[in-house]
Amino acid sequence: MQDLRAKAELVYRELVALHGFQQLVPRREPMHELISTMLSHQTTEANEERGYQNLRATFPTWEAVIAAPVEAVAEAIKPANYAPAKAKNIQAALATILAERGEISIDFLAERSTEEGMAWLTLLRGVGPKTASLVLLFCFSKPILPVDTHVHRVSQRLGLVNAKTPTEAHEILWEMLPHDAEWLFNYHVALLRHGQRICLFKNPRCNQCPLTEHCLWYAAHRAE
DNA sequence: AAAACGGGGGC
DNA sequence: GCCCCAGTTTT
Numbered sequence A: 001m002q003d004l005r006a007k008a009e010l011v012y013r014e015l016v017a018l019h020g021f022q023q024l025v026p027r028r029e030p031m032h033e034l035i036s037t038m039l040s041h042q043t044t045e046a047n048e049e050r051g052y053q054n055l056r057a058t059f060p061t062w063e064a065v066i067a068a069p070v071e072a073v074a075e076a077i078k079p080a081n082y083a084p085a086k087a088k089n090i091q092a093a094l095a096t097i098l099a100e101r102g103e104i105s106i107d108f109l110a111e112r113s114t115e116e117g118m119a120w121l122t123l124l125r126g127v128g129p130k131t132a133s134l135v136l137l138f139c140f141s142k143p144i145l146p147v148d149t150h151v152h153r154v155s156q157r158l159g160l161v162n163a164k165t166p167t168e169a170h171e172i173l174w175e176m177l178p179h180d181a182e183w184l185f186n187y188h189v190a191l192l193r194h195g196q197r198i199c200l201f202k203n204p205r206c207n208q209c210p211l212t213e214h215c216l217w218y219a220a221h222r223a224e
Numbered sequence B: 001a002a003a004a005c006g007g008g009g010g011c
Numbered sequence C: 001g002c003c004c005c006a007g008t009t010t011t
Helices: A002-019 A030-040 A045-058 A062-067 A070-076 A083-101 A107-111 A114-122 A129-140 A149-157 A166-176 A181-197 A216-221
Strands: none
Touching (some): A002 A166, A002 A181, A030 A083, A030 A129, A107 A129, A149 A181, A149 A216
């Protein structure tokens, strides 16, 4: 177990160096993070960004998004996948947030514990554990690890975890990694970037990876 | 645990 | 044209 922790530190150093040290501050604006992450599911970063920019350009305020016909919101976020469902979810989320304190802001999450924040956010339709984790870590510096498919896959290939489900992968990583927001932020971002750019789901670019000698997947597939 | 949801862009 | 993608919800 202790050697796994050491390996995690090695992976952290190598991948943060490779993909650039990320600053946890200045933190992202919470509403931007929440809505853009809701848009991001099952689509690409470029489409998420276009949908978000188009949404903000179309409606002057979040209140205007709530007031608009759901079809108009769906049209604005069209580049994102599942636009009709996401439009409905975003309007409902904004209405819930407005009801919380009478203004469109989730800054009140700063005063809540990590667990309370997770519970509150995941009550929103269209917000699951990944989205909630990202908002709490990126915007409120809560020590929490978002385990998306990239973090899971890269951790798995490097032998850091051997888990059937994302939930199990999260439990193992949480036991192993430091519970420090900046460390977790860098780990998440570094493994995400690695998964997107080098450790691809299919045909990973192992010739660009500094960790092949520590990689179980590479050891099993190097003959191919 | 597995399927449904469902669309733009890269190859 | 085929297949993938910062996931969530429902069966």
